[in-house]
Amino acid sequence: MVFYFSGTGNSHYAAAKIAAETGDIAYDIAEIVNGRFPTNGKRDVTGFVFPVYYSGLPEIVKRFASDSSTQLNLGVYVYSVITCGASIASADKLLAKTLGVNIDYSAQLVMPDNYVVMYNPSSKDEAMETLSAASNEIDRICNDINERRIVVRKGVKNDIATAFMYPTYNLFRRTGKFYADDKCTGCGKCERFCPDEAIKIKDGKPEWVKKKCQHCVACINSCPVEAIQFGKKTSERRRYCIEKLAK
Ligand SMILES: Cc1cc2nc3c(=O)[nH]c(=O)nc-3n(C[C@H](O)[C@H](O)[C@H](O)COP(=O)(O)O)c2cc1C
Ligand code: SF4
Ligand code: SF4
Incomplete structure (x- = not known):
């Protein structure tokens, strides 16, 4: 196995x-x-x-x-x-x-x-x-x-x-700095992708419902419209996930 x-x-x-x-x-x-x-x-x-x-x-x-x-x-x-x-x-x-x-x-x-x-x-x-x-x-x-x-x-x-x-x-694995910006379409992919059940879609936008998570960065890297940010610096940065690379 x-x-x-x-x-x-x-x-x-x-x-x-x-x-x-x-x-x-x-x-x-x-x-x-x-x-x-x-x-x-x-x-x-x-x-x-x-x-x-x-x-x-x-x-x-x-x-x-x-x-x-x-x-x-x-x-x-x-x-x-x-x-x-x-x-x-x-x-x-x-x-x-x-x-x-x-x-x-x-x-x-x-x-x-x-x-x-x-x-x-x-x-x-x-x-x-x-x-x-x-x-x-x-x-x-x-x-x-x-x-x-x-x-x-x-x-x-x-x-x-x-x-x-x-x-x-x-x-460092706190969730407090995660947020979805105006590009969010409410598709729910981040909630489905989170391996830690740390995200719930509420009123059409993700909310981080745990104080700490794995920090696996699946949410921020997999969002189809790059709407998820962490603090101030990530809006300028690239995203990486193997699924996007394959496209
Ligand atoms: C929270 C976190 C911490 C990481 N720490 C290290 C590290 O200490 N050393 C390193 O070489 N890479 C580090 N990385 C990079 C990942 O280990 C690497 O990109 C990995 O292949 C991602 O695997 P995944 O796509 O299966 O999640 C870190 C990534 C994350 C998300
Ligand atoms: S994956 Fe992106 S667009 Fe979809 S709900 Fe989450 S933040 Fe919004
Ligand atoms: S970083 Fe990973 S564990 Fe944390 S909320 Fe995003 S998808 Fe879930």
């Missing part, structure tokens, strides 16, 4: 390709955590595919990985493929610690950066180039998984990055 979480589609793309190339099935962690899918069943291989957030785990992945029923059903070979804009630091070690097991195989997968609330995502050409390299890298990773290779990443610098960066995630 391949368990994945994805905000803007990179990790979903990777998980679907890995599942196809390793003869497995990919399951959305958000669907499971929100009670829409059972996790029971024995497995030989268990994979985790998700984006790194602040050098660590998305909150929903941490919650899922610390769930005792997940631990009980882990396979004999456990791997993680963590997507990032630049570096996953020691997010893989954090996953192992949260699961309470050793991870047999860990890979860092560089994909287009999506964190528009902090910086301008790559141009379409740059994103296409990164995605093409990532696609080749996934083929190599699948080969490793199919051969059950053991790969453990190490590095003190990675540990330091995770130790310092990850605690800030909980401070």
Whole structure:
């Protein structure tokens, strides 16, 4: 089983390709955590595919990985493929610690950066180039998984990055600065796309109904008319999601 979480589609793309190339099935962690899918069943291989957030785990992945029923059903070979804009630091070690097991195989997968609330995502050409390299890298990773290779990443610098960066995630994942501007058509896509049930359409416009969310940036990047903003800077920035890139 391949368990994945994805905000803007990179990790979903990777998980679907890995599942196809390793003869497995990919399951959305958000669907499971929100009670829409059972996790029971024995497995030989268990994979985790998700984006790194602040050098660590998305909150929903941490919650899922610390769930005792997940631990009980882990396979004999456990791997993680963590997507990032630049570096996953020691997010893989954090996953192992949260699961309470050793991870047999860990890979860092560089994909287009999506964190528009902090910086301008790559141009379409740059994103296409990164995605093409990532696609080749996934083929190599699948080969490793199919051969059950053991790969453990190490590095003190990675540990330091995770130790310092990850605690800030909980401070920055507030929703207070999200709003929809006048371009909003009330289509409801942001509510449907949110993996954290943090958005509700009220009087034809989205409202952020939780104080904190995953900060997966699916809403702001997927809005068809780019109506969602976060604070003052995002109106000048590009948007990135794999769905738009494919068009
Ligand atoms: C909240 C948040 C925090 C992020 N933190 C990091 C980071 O610490 N290091 C990094 O290289 N990329 C970081 N990124 C970039 C994403 O990990 C990367 O673009 C990922 O492939 C997105 O995957 P998705 O499309 O499946 O959501 C961050 C993105 C978000 C939304
Ligand atoms: S996706 Fe965009 S246009 Fe549609 S309701 Fe949300 S903010 Fe409005
Ligand atoms: S509100 Fe937006 S950023 Fe937060 S979890 Fe939902 S889709 Fe992701």
